[in-house]
Amino acid sequence: MRFDNSNKTPRHHIIIGGGVVGLATALTLRLSGNDVTLLERDTPGHGASLGNAGTFATYAVSPLSTPSLLRQAPYLLSARDSPFHLRWRHLPRLTPWLLRFVTEARPARVQHNVEHLSYLIEVVPIFRTT
Incomplete structure (x- = not known):
């Protein structure tokens, strides 16, 4: 890479x-x-x-899609004040994206994504602070 x-x-x-x-x-x-x-x-x-x-910072490399977020999904998708509130009529169009989001929440994918986000912060000059 x-x-x-x-x-x-x-x-x-x-x-x-x-x-x-x-x-x-x-x-x-x-x-x-x-x-x-x-x-x-x-x-x-x-x-x-x-x-x-x-945010591009070493403390902010955890992806949004994680197992803990999936455990909260029923509430997050149904609560009207949730940033993830889902209008069910949009579900057919959102399904491919939602399936990918769930796939990315697997622990191995989370670790992979953390490593790659960390790498970007480490090597891309505009993200470095030193």
Whole structure:
């Protein structure tokens, strides 16, 4: 999962979207010696990435989908004041996503996701604080 460009000729990449993912990808490619063109119709960092309150910190690498959350699912899906309140008429469209969410709550997947989120914070320069 490391970007190692030491044995390759620099390449030119086009990144579509200047949100947090596009900017992080572009920066990582640049730092590994590649040429990058970033395409964004508005100001980079705006749009979906503006004000999303995302946290990139070593203490915040636990994914949302965990076994403990699944145990609370009946309440969370039915309580009107819950952020997970489900409008049952949307269930057919949400089912594929919900099945993937449940799959990601398995302990092995949670551990895998924690490791990969930690790795991103460790190696992607814009997430480092030192």
